[in-house]
Amino acid sequence: MASKKAYAVDIIEELRLAAAQLDGGQEEGLAEAILASRRVFLAGAGRSGLMAKAFAMRLMHLGIDAYVVGETITPGISEGDVLIIGSGSGETRTLVAMAEKAKQLRASVAALTLAPDSPIGRLADLIVKLPGVSKEKPGDDRVTRQPMGSLFEQTLLIQFDAVILRLMEKLAQGTGAMFRQHANLE
Numbered sequence: 001m002a003s004k005k006a007y008a009v010d011i012i013e014e015l016r017l018a019a020a021q022l023d024g025g026q027e028e029g030l031a032e033a034i035l036a037s038r039r040v041f042l043a044g045a046g047r048s049g050l051m052a053k054a055f056a057m058r059l060m061h062l063g064i065d066a067y068v069v070g071e072t073i074t075p076g077i078s079e080g081d082v083l084i085i086g087s088g089s090g091e092t093r094t095l096v097a098m099a100e101k102a103k104q105l106r107a108s109v110a111a112l113t114l115a116p117d118s119p120i121g122r123l124a125d126l127i128v129k130l131p132g133v134s135k136e137k138p139g140d141d142r143v144t145r146q147p148m149g150s151l152f153e154q155t156l157l158i159q160f161d162a163v164i165l166r167l168m169e170k171l172a173q174g175t176g177a178m179f180r181q182h183a184n185l186e
Contacts, residue, residue: 011154014144018155021131027159030084031166033110033126034064037082041107043069043098044086047153052086055160061178062167069098079106086160087111088132088152090118099123112156130155 034040040059042052052068059066067074069083077083083102087095090113099109099120111124114132121127132144132152144151168174 010145014146014151015154015158017143018131018151019158022155022159022162023129026126026128027162027166029126030110030112030128030163031170033082033108034059034084034163034167035170037108038080039065039067039075039077039082041067041069041074041077041081041083041102042086043083043095044156045092045095047149048086048088048156051153051157051160052084054157055084055164058161058164058178059167061181062164062171062173063181064167077102077105077107081107082110083107084110084112085120085124086113086156087118087120088114088130088149090115090120092120096120096123112159114152128159130159 040056042056043049044052049068056066056068081102083098085095085099090111096119099111100123102109103123108125109120109123110126110128111120112128112130113121114130115121116127116129130152132149132155168178
């Protein structure tokens with residue numbers, strides 16, 4: 001009986017290929033936008049939203065005022081703030097509306113997306129283009145064997161974590177300093 005390769009090996013190979021396509025300049029631009037903003041707001045739908053929440057947590061660990069759109073303690077956005085949206089398609093209606101509202105209130109918008117020419121991409125002041133495929137547009141030319149938007153969502157989290165490493169470097173903070181901000185009522 002032939003041995004079976006674990007699916008995890010395939011996923012890691014896809015992530016290796018995706019990570020090799022990431023643009024360090026865009027990563028740097030996002031880190032700079034965060035540092036230049038007064039407050040950071042994160043949004044995404046579904047699993048992309050979960051990745052945005054993970055990023056918001058790490059920003060908080062760095063001492064950056066970060067909020068997840070839709071949470072009860074999230075204040076209003078205003079000029080000097082940045083809204084960071086993770087959306088593979090760049091077309092999710094609720095996220096488009098958030099980007100429009102943020103622009104109306106003179107906040108800046110950053111989009112991490114597969115589709116820079118999408119409605120959210122066109123509204124964004126800063127775009128980080130991620131590799132992958134959208135769950136809405138499956139086809140024979142898919143670059144992943146994973147279902148739906150999994151590769152995008154995983155790459156989104158990796159890109160967010162890479163930005164955290166860059167911010168740690170820029171802020172001269174290590175894990176020890178971040179851990180002091182970690183939840184302690186657990």
